[in-house]
Amino acid sequence: MARDKNSEDFVGPIRRLLVGVLVLALVGLFLIWRIDSPRVERLRAAAIDAVVPSFDWAMAPITGAANLISDFQSYQQLRAQNQDLRRELQQMKAWKEAALQLEQENAKLLDLNNVSIDPQLTVVTGVVITDSGSPFRQSVLVNVGARDGIIDGWPTMDAIGLVGRIAGVGQNSSRVMLLTDTSSRVPVTIQPSGQKAILAGDNSLNPPLEFIENTALVRPGDRVVSSGDGGVFPADLLVGQVALGTDDRLRVRLAADYQRLEFLRVLRSQLHEVIPDPDNLLAPEAEFFGPAVIDPAVLSTSEIADG
Amino acid sequence: MAERTDGKTWIGRGVFVLLAFVLIVFDLVPLDMRPSLWAAPDLLLAATLAWVARKPRHVPVVVIAGIMLMTDFLFMRPPGLWTALVVILTEMIRRQHRDFRNMPLLVEWGTVTFGIVAITLVNRVVLAVVMAPQAPFALALIEMVGTIAIYPLVLVAAHFAFGVSRAAPGELGSKGQAI
Numbered sequence: 001m002a003r004d005k006n007s008e009d010f011v012g013p014i015r016r017l018l019v020g021v022l023v024l025a026l027v028g029l030f031l032i033w034r035i036d037s038p039r040v041e042r043l044r045a046a047a048i049d050a051v052v053p054s055f056d057w058a059m060a061p062i063t064g065a066a067n068l069i070s071d072f073q074s075y076q077q078l079r080a081q082n083q084d085l086r087r088e089l090q091q092m093k094a095w096k097e098a099a100l101q102l103e104q105e106n107a108k109l110l111d112l113n114n115v116s117i118d119p120q121l122t123v124v125t126g127v128v129i130t131d132s133g134s135p136f137r138q139s140v141l142v143n144v145g146a147r148d149g150i151i152d153g154w155p156t157m158d159a160i161g162l163v164g165r166i167a168g169v170g171q172n173s174s175r176v177m178l179l180t181d182t183s184s185r186v187p188v189t190i191q192p193s194g195q196k197a198i199l200a201g202d203n204s205l206n207p208p209l210e211f212i213e214n215t216a217l218v219r220p221g222d223r224v225v226s227s228g229d230g231g232v233f234p235a236d237l238l239v240g241q242v243a244l245g246t247d248d249r250l251r252v253r254l255a256a257d258y259q260r261l262e263f264l265r266v267l268r269s270q271l272h273e274v275i276p277d278p279d280n281l282l283a284p285e286a287e288f289f290g291p292a293v294i295d296p297a298v299l300s301t302s303e304i305a306d307g
Numbered sequence: 308m309a310e311r312t313d314g315k316t317w318i319g320r321g322v323f324v325l326l327a328f329v330l331i332v333f334d335l336v337p338l339d340m341r342p343s344l345w346a347a348p349d350l351l352l353a354a355t356l357a358w359v360a361r362k363p364r365h366v367p368v369v370v371i372a373g374i375m376l377m378t379d380f381l382f383m384r385p386p387g388l389w390t391a392l393v394v395i396l397t398e399m400i401r402r403q404h405r406d407f408r409n410m411p412l413l414v415e416w417g418t419v420t421f422g423i424v425a426i427t428l429v430n431r432v433v434l435a436v437v438m439a440p441q442a443p444f445a446l447a448l449i450e451m452v453g454t455i456a457i458y459p460l461v462l463v464a465a466h467f468a469f470g471v472s473r474a475a476p477g478e479l480g481s482k483g484q485a486i
Binding site: 023026033047052058059128130132133135137138139178182203258259 | 338340377380443
């Protein structure tokens with residue numbers, strides 16, 4: 001040993017003090033996070049916003065190599081896949097005919113009813129920059145943020161189905177909490193029975209359905225769509241299909257392709273109309289038609305007394 | 308602090324920061340968004356502990372705190388708590404690192420194991436006390452065991468790839484300072 005214990009005594013206590021202060025500051029940060037979570041989460045979003053986009057150049061080679069490997073694997077499967085696809089194509093041709101006919105019929109019916117599809121539901125498309133980096137949290141970072149008008153809580157889809165919702169917006173990036181995250185809860189409707197349920201993420205690929213009123217009416221294979229309850233999401237966004245899990249719970253096989261999320265569409269979800277007083281919605285003030293001798297005010301008070 | 312630092316130590320610090328950066332980026336690359344049934348070992352923690360046990364001069368406490376706080380933010384952990392625990396653990400190992408030189412590897416591994424288990428437990432207990440959301444227990448357990456199991460491999464990698472190994476008794480830096 002080059003030095004004896006005595007010579008260290010100048011530095012030791014000061015260093016220990018500084019480390020103590022550092023640890024206290026960190027614990028303080030944790031407590032502030034616990035007390036005033038939104039503010040610290042905004043700080044987190046800002047920090048990620050500043051750091052992560054500059055990681056791009058570092059990630060490019062890794063994603064490139066991974067893609068190369070998966071490409072090689074796919075070459076091996078190409079032949080088998082080709083035959084499968086041909087077979088599938090045969091079936092799909094029949095379906096295509098049916099779909100074309102249905103589309104024409106649908107267009108005619110919509111025209112007859114004078115329906116206009118909701119024009120307010122427009123999208124912002126973003127690219128996934130990073131995933132959450134931890135096996136415990138299921139979220140991704142996309143490269144659209146407050147700059148593009150993204151707002152907390154907007155639903156996010158890939159080409160087919162619902163993926164998650166915006167949770168945390170930075171200037172140039174925002175975090176999408178996936179449906180599989182343990183803190184994700186989404187109200188859904190199960191078609192065709194119309195049963196309402198909550199899709200509760202539990203860190204598994206197929207999240208379970210909770211609070212189903214009558215499970216007897218729900219079969220594996222039923223479609224699951226968002227219900228629009230509570231104003232969380234717009235209604236009728238495709239979520240997936242019901243499946244029976246190995247633990248005998250009803251779960252959802254998600255329609256979105258979680259294996260490769262690359263482009264995500266953030267839906268500009270408009271605020272729902274709030275109806276503060278549903279009683280007045282039907283009959284604001286009934287106009288009285290009838291014999292003039294009966295006073296409407298007397299009638300309404302007697303009705304209240306009856307009710 | 309009146310410490311003399313030679314060029315080698317500065318290079319060592321740079322190498323550690325670079326390694327931490329690479330490990331973080333590897334964690335963040337979005338390859339597969341399906342939730343996995345197992346958790347990979349926390350390589351960053353294992354590497355930090357290995358570096359502290361072998362070449363504490365190369366990992367100043369500020370660097371450890373900075374990197375860990377960054378990962379707290381990036382990996383959506385409660386910010387500060389895990390960083391504080393890792394800083395405390397590294398300080399304890401730093402104080403003992405001279406003793407490790409004369410002891411068999413098992414003692415060092417045992418100390419590190421004890422430390423990792425302790426901070427994982429304290430982390431969970433504190434999160435439970437303040438009623439913050441927790442990681443699933445099974446996954447956390449897998450990650451902890453994996454981190455402990457991979458520690459010797461990290462030591463081997465550190466020795467052969469980065470030249471981070473125990474200083475021999477009486478070894479001096481290029482400016483004659485203690486290591």
